[in-house]
Amino acid sequence: MTLNEQHSSEWFTRAQAAIPGGVNSPVRAYGSVGGVPPFLASGKGAFVTDVDGNEYLDMVCGWGPMLLGHGHPEVIGAVQEAVSRGLSFGASSTVEVELAEEIARRVEPIEQVRLVSTGTEATMTAIRLARGYTGRDLVVKFAGCYHGHSDGLLAAAGSGLATLALPGSAGVPEAITSQTIVVPYNDLDAVRAVFAEHPGKVAAVITEAAPANMGIVEPDAGFNRSLAEIVHEHGALLICDEVLTGFRTGPAGWWGEEQSGRTLGGPEVSGGWTADIYTFGKVIGGGMPVAALGSTREIMAKLAPQGPVYQAGTLSGNPIAVTAGLATMRLADAGVYEAVDVAANSIAGMVCSAFDEVGLAYSMQRVGNLFSFAFGDGEALGWTGANGGPRNEAEVKNQETWRYPAFFHAMLEGGVSLPPSAFEAWFCSAEHGDRAMERMEAALPAAARAAAAATAA
Numbered sequence: 001m002t003l004n005e006q007h008s009s010e011w012f013t014r015a016q017a018a019i020p021g022g023v024n025s026p027v028r029a030y031g032s033v034g035g036v037p038p039f040l041a042s043g044k045g046a047f048v049t050d051v052d053g054n055e056y057l058d059m060v061c062g063w064g065p066m067l068l069g070h071g072h073p074e075v076i077g078a079v080q081e082a083v084s085r086g087l088s089f090g091a092s093s094t095v096e097v098e099l100a101e102e103i104a105r106r107v108e109p110i111e112q113v114r115l116v117s118t119g120t121e122a123t124m125t126a127i128r129l130a131r132g133y134t135g136r137d138l139v140v141k142f143a144g145c146y147h148g149h150s151d152g153l154l155a156a157a158g159s160g161l162a163t164l165a166l167p168g169s170a171g172v173p174e175a176i177t178s179q180t181i182v183v184p185y186n187d188l189d190a191v192r193a194v195f196a197e198h199p200g201k202v203a204a205v206i207t208e209a210a211p212a213n214m215g216i217v218e219p220d221a222g223f224n225r226s227l228a229e230i231v232h233e234h235g236a237l238l239i240c241d242e243v244l245t246g247f248r249t250g251p252a253g254w255w256g257e258e259q260s261g262r263t264l265g266g267p268e269v270s271g272g273w274t275a276d277i278y279t280f281g282k283v284i285g286g287g288m289p290v291a292a293l294g295s296t297r298e299i300m301a302k303l304a305p306q307g308p309v310y311q312a313g314t315l316s317g318n319p320i321a322v323t324a325g326l327a328t329m330r331l332a333d334a335g336v337y338e339a340v341d342v343a344a345n346s347i348a349g350m351v352c353s354a355f356d357e358v359g360l361a362y363s364m365q366r367v368g369n370l371f372s373f374a375f376g377d378g379e380a381l382g383w384t385g386a387n388g389g390p391r392n393e394a395e396v397k398n399q400e401t402w403r404y405p406a407f408f409h410a411m412l413e414g415g416v417s418l419p420p421s422a423f424e425a426w427f428c429s430a431e432h433g434d435r436a437m438e439r440m441e442a443a444l445p446a447a448a449r450a451a452a453a454a455t456a457a
């Protein structure tokens with residue numbers, strides 16, 4: 001089967017003339033898999049339909065927000081009702097209070113919440129707040145963890161351990177990234193070395209609760225707990241970035257999963273730790289632009305207008321966006337998380353079977369209902385994760401990515417839309433039910449064969 005992509009192709013040509021690269025966020029351009037990105041027209045449940053009428057099982061789910069599936073009638077209804085009362089006021093609305101309360105109710109260490117519009121803003125503000133609270137400047141991040149596109153967080157590792165970072169993008173001044181230190185993920189000794197080298201200077205360590213932006217990388221058993229201990233020993237703050245994992249991997253995010261000890265076939269986890277500032281996005285907007293940071297009353301008191309750390313937003317807490325998020329959060333009950341977990345288990349299992357069937361070497365990484373695959377023989381490629389998979393960004397890069405385009409396009413032709421990069425997590429929704437499983441099952445054998453037959457360029 002070859003997809004009809006006439007209209008998408010025409011729109012992509014037009015888009016490339018009007019918009020840099022034809023897209024408003026780089027991964028959408030299909031740069032790492034090639035071909036024409038479908039222009040989507042609608043979504044319902046687990047499926048999306050493009051402008052040529054092709055229907056795909058959606059394994060991207062808006063990059064996470066669509067936990068309930070597309071077009072959930074109660075979310076759409078709540079939004080339509082809110083729209084009829086006005087789009088934006090630049091003044092307080094009651095739904096903002098309700099969403100802040102809902103977040104604090106779910107994540108116990110959080111007492112107060114500030115709503116913003118994007119995950120980038122949430123982490124950027126969290127960093128500023130940590131600096132304002134501690135009176136220190138340096139920030140430590142892990143290579144391969146993504147925290148949005150603010151200058152200081154687009155930093156790449158310097159030449160040695162515990163040295164100041166280099167710009168990770170053109171246009172980012174070295175003067176700014178010199179305030180960031182980048183260390184390998186899962187490397188507590190590297191974190192200790194930074195604190196030893198820069199005593200009293202580190203404001204915060206920021207980490208993804210579980211890395212999901214280089215594919216999934218499983219935290220070592222007890223990693224987050226030990227990290228929190230080291231950070232707190234040195235009077236710094238731990239920023240737990242749950243923009244992706246928050247309220248997706250479970251009712252209290254990945255932090256909550258670690259406290260509850262549910263592993264779902266993922267890494268061993270240990271609770272008994274808290275972060276100082278948590279950031280959220282994706283699910284809390286239910287598909288609309290809402291993100292947030294949350295912390296204790298004491299730390300949040302530093303934010304304007306109460307405190308000296310400035311932060312603001314014309315559209316922060318926009319009533320329509322917050323209504324979508326609040327409706328999504330209220331509907332995301334135990335049954336929803338169970339449905340997403342069941343779908344993730346089934347799909348991950350099916351993909352593994354399909355790869356095994358054709359004798360492909362691969363590893364599956366997984367944290368709760370999020371998972372990803374890396375092609376290659378882990379022993380030969382030097383992967384050192386507890387599950388035999390890659391344990392940090394350097395190891396993640398060492399995989400047979402050249403198999404992914406063949407696999408991806410065979411799946412797309414089979415009516416399954418995967419993340420268009422080997423370095424992204426796969427997302428399920430509570431609507432990924434029987435029809436989704438049938439579609440997946442039907443598409444996988446040919447795609448696994450295509451991956452196995454692929455050759456390095």
Ligand SMILES: *Cc1c(COP(=O)(O)O)cnc(C)c1O
Nearest residue numbers: 118119120146147148241243244
């Ligand atoms: C998506 C993401 C961000 C950035 O959020 P945007 O809304 O795209 O700005 C930050 N941190 C993590 C962990 C993310 O997955």
